[in-house]
Amino acid sequence: MGSLPKIPPIATLVVGVVLVLFALVYLMKSGLLTIQGLNGVINYGYWFIPFIFILRAIGDFNYLGFFKKVKHTAFAKADSKVFVPLCLAIGIMGILIQLMD
Template sequence: MIYLTLLLTAIFLILSAIHIYWALGGEAGKVAAIPVKDNGQRSFSPSKTGTLAVAVALFCFAVLLFCIGVQSVTVLRPLGWLLALVLFLRAIGDFKLVGFFKRPSASVFAKNDSRFYSPLCLFLAAGVLYISF
């Protein structure tokens, strides 16, 4: 279990670092990370503050997992269950733009979401749930 904890912690730290890169003005990969509506327009334009907030949240998730899985802080387990639920719901999606059950789309985001993002969320959800029990 320690190796799974460290792997998931590392994934959250990497995702946090990517969001910090974007918040500081980095452009690589940004287009592929934002859902696109049917008319080809981005569904939203993330602000630097919002992107940084996501980075902080991802960092907190890494710390949470580390505390639950390595430090065995059992009082935090319900937060792990909640995080697993949120990640599972993200994998399922909104039935429109994100998740396994989104509408078909040829956008770069939609292709990456089907290949990488949603499966990663499902993997993270399962791993977080396993660590939290």
């Protein structure tokens, strides 16, 4: 078990910005935020966002998700304990939000 690779700060920033954009989509759905002209595009986002998180939970079959082959690294253990359940929960909640609408 070696040390974890250093993640570039720009990668962390990109992930953070994408998560904020996803939050804005759901704020628009709730009616707390309105942005004119985006309703048609945003309607696809309501299904796209849960789909992305479900895919992340399933993984790439090597390093990420339920079906990963590499299971004994520090990242793989954290992925199994934290990231996979979190992504699955977010994905399921997104689908439930759509179905309840």
